[in-house]
Amino acid sequence: MIWVAVINYVAWFIFIFISMVWILTLLQNRENVEISSKRRRKLPSVSVLIPAYNEERNIKNTIKSIFSIDYPKHLLEIIVVNDGSTDKTKKIITQMKKQYKLKIINNHTNMGKAHSLNRALKVARGELVACMDADSIVESAIIRKMIPYLDDPKVASVTPSLKVWKTRNFLERMQHAEYILNVFLRKMLSFIDAIHVTPGVFSIYRKNVLLDIGGFDEGNLTEDMEIALKIHDAGYMIENNMHANSYTLCPRNWKDLSKQRIRWYRGALNNYSKYRHMLFNKRYGNLGMFFLPANVLAVGAIIIVFFTMALNYMGAAATSLWRGHLVGWDIMLLLGIFDIEAFTATLFSTPFLLGILGLIVGAYVLYTSFSLAEGGVKSHKPTYILYLLIFPLVMMVFWILAFIHEVAGIKKKW
Incomplete structure (x- = not known):
């Protein structure tokens, strides 16, 4: 036919x-792919927001990873939101507070990631905020690599290089390839000012911009995509450093992968509909x-x-x-x-x-x-x-x- x-x-x-x-x-931007060599004279304060729901297996490694970051500790604030966990998450973070300087917020019921981020955002003291999934880790130099991009007042967010942490089987190795491909694509998108997702594993934002645009959409399945489109809608840019490494666990079996991707793609469909006014609109440039x-x-x-x-x-x-x-x-x-x-x-x-x-x-x-x-x-x-x-x-x-x-x-x- x-x-x-x-x-x-x-x-x-x-x-x-x-x-x-x-x-x-x-080919056009090959020389601009490498890490920015600029160093800020004055380092900004950074609040790291970690929403956690039933993360007893991972939350300890995540918190240790944050406290291993090479950054002045007096400029670093860590806020963990226990989102109504029914496992030992609350007990673990309470014990870790004795060793590490943590702020803990407890939701009595599971309210969702976006709600938890918004609660933490309201009490965060940092000039910048970094959102961190509770099943992830980062390299020690990640903040120093990312913040130079924020010297440009038009930039509201910087995204890291997100890779798979621990590939133990065939499915995880295939996802590793997908994540590496996305590392490349996100950098290419930054060159044309069209990054449409700020990953939940240590994307950094200007706190005042997040507050001005109303924070994260609590009814959205993919709040990391929605907030990126909202940032563009407000007239700001999103940058990327493809050598600022963060790592996350990925689904180990097809059932979990199916659940994750259906959620992601349903969220994408909803966001395409919500921000349809951006389609074929010259105001938003290449995006x-x-x-x-x-x-x-x-x-x-x-x-x-x-x-x-x-x-x-x-x-x-x-x-x-x-x-x-x-x-x-x-x-x-x-x-x-x-x-x-x-x-x-x-x-x-x-x-x-x-x-x-x-x-x-x-x-x-x-x-x-x-x-x-x-x-x-x-x-x-x-x-x-x-x-x-x-x-x-x-x-x-x-x-x-x-x-x-x-x-x-x-x-x-x-």
Whole structure:
């Protein structure tokens, strides 16, 4: 069908076009990728906000990591919000307060991450605030690497390089590749002022800007994306240092990954709707005129391509089953009616060749990401090849499930 072919062409064009934009952006800004060498004469005070819900396994390492940061301790404030935990989180942070200078806020019930951040924001004394997930750690130089970008008064937030902490199985290694790719993409987005997510693992903000724009949206599934769009909406910029390393735990199994990604993608769909006034709006520069529209088109293409692929494969499967039934499942007869010309035509068709081109471009972008973020691909190379082949299809399924959840009005869960 012609319309199916057109949709496939459009989908591949979007992917290849966006990939080429990132490559050209890198070539244009290669000299600006490295760490800023500027050092502030006067260091600002920083409040680190750590919302924690049932994090008894991780909260101790997270707090120790924060207190290991190379930064004057009199300028560093740590606020931990126990968000109604039902495990030993409260007990652990209470014990750690005896050893470390902590401020503790207790929510009597689980109110959500955004609510906890807003509570901590109201009592924070720092000029800057850093939001820190309770299952994460950071390198000791992270603050010193990030704050020079805030010398520009137009910059309201700086994002770090977010990587996977401890890869123990095949799924976690594939996510590691995805996170490294995102390290590269976030830096490229900073060059065109289009960062649309400030990760929850140590993004730094100007406190006064957060207060002025109303803080975090407490009803949002992805508050880190919503706050980034809100910052852009208020006329500020978001920067990135791809060598300021933070690390987080990622889902260990497919069930947890599915839960996480459906939440992320439902949140993205909600935020695209909430900030639809930014689409094709010159006021928001490359974010409004290029990146957000491209993302929305990509999501639409994913949904349409998925259903067209499903229909095509179902039709092909039905035809094969019918042929098998007609010849009594005789293998030799089935081979005799195999259409080699149709197979060859498919193999060398434009959509197939576009797929090969897309795979090559994707491999180059991923290799470049590893080179910039980690000095090259040091191990697990076969896993990363499989990532290019498998993970995009898996993410496509999660986008479809998120779309179905939204259309069906299924209750949103953190």
